[in-house]
Amino acid sequence: xxxxxxxxxxxxxxxxxxxxxxxxxxxxxxxxxxxxxxxxxxxxxxxxxxxxxxxxxxxxxxxxxxxxxxxxxxxxxxxxxxxxxxxxxxxxxxxxxxxxxxxxxxxxxxxxxxxxxxxxxxxxxxxxxxxxxxxxxxxxxxxxxxxxxxxxxxxxxxxxxxxxxxxxxxxxxxxxxxxxxxxxxxxxxxxxxxxxxxxxxxxxxxxxxxxxxxxxxxxxxxxxx
Numbered sequence: 001x002x003x004x005x006x007x008x009x010x011x012x013x014x015x016x017x018x019x020x021x022x023x024x025x026x027x028x029x030x031x032x033x034x035x036x037x038x039x040x041x042x043x044x045x046x047x048x049x050x051x052x053x054x055x056x057x058x059x060x061x062x063x064x065x066x067x068x069x070x071x072x073x074x075x076x077x078x079x080x081x082x083x084x085x086x087x088x089x090x091x092x093x094x095x096x097x098x099x100x101x102x103x104x105x106x107x108x109x110x111x112x113x114x115x116x117x118x119x120x121x122x123x124x125x126x127x128x129x130x131x132x133x134x135x136x137x138x139x140x141x142x143x144x145x146x147x148x149x150x151x152x153x154x155x156x157x158x159x160x161x162x163x164x165x166x167x168x169x170x171x172x173x174x175x176x177x178x179x180x181x182x183x184x185x186x187x188x189x190x191x192x193x194x195x196x197x198x199x200x201x202x203x204x205x206x207x208x209x210x211x212x213x214x215x216x217x218x219x220x221x222x223x224x225x
Contacts (some may be wrong), residue, residue: 003043003224006071008062011016012083020217021045021203026224033067043080043224044071046087048140048202058101058143059089069095080124080161080195080223085141088188088198097198098156099148101141105181109142111215114179114201115139116187117167125163125193128219134171135216137201139179144200146182146189153183162198164188199211 003021007014007030014030016020024033028045031037037044044184051062062068067118068090075081075096089101113136121131148156156162164187168177173185180200188199203217 001026001224002038002040002041003045003050004031004037004041004138005029005045005047006031006033006037006067007047008033008051008053008065009040010053011047011049011086013086013202015174017045017047017084017204018172020207020221021224023208024218024221024225026221033062033065036067037070037074041074041079044074044082046071046081046083046090048087051086052091054143057093059086059093062090063093070098075191075193075196078193078195081197082125082220082223083198084204085144085200085202088200089143091198091208096196097189098152098161099146099186099189101143101200102145102147103143104141104145104179109133110144110179111138112142112179112222113138114187115177116164116201117171117173119165120160123163123190123197124223125197125220128222131182132171134167134169136214137206137217139201141180141200144182145201146186148183156189157184161190162186163190164201166200
């Protein structure tokens, strides 16, 4: 499998994603958005960063880049696609997943480790875990608060498309464990296909053992292995 990590102006986690995937034995390459997706792209990562300086709204301008039409087409064909942090914002802005990500309740940029509860273990992104597992993955965002209308949220829950929720170390989903004020503590969601997902935490920063921190995020990226 060859994974394309799409790089926009302002992306800054594309190299991290490639390095994490390489560590897992996955062939990955950075692809400049203006060059389009290569024909042999078997997987796609929309990485973190500050695409186009987060002008207008985080992810709004990148979501309208021509390459995103190819990403949507690939997603419709079943190609695995994951959006991480700014990539999650791009994914939601482009319609890959429901809801939107907006300014943290604290109105501050937050960079810290958080705990996530695995809500489903039967997807490519969570097959390495059991339902209810608690993993530690870092966040680094100023606009990570997941917002969604009441009706759309009800549909999201009914369709079992919540992938991760913020929780404490014991797996309790509480307000205190919610770092950004996200609706229902949602940290990651699925698209219409289980092969499409977005999440605000950074699994690529919790993959390499030589970083001396949690490697719990590796299981998410193993979807490409």
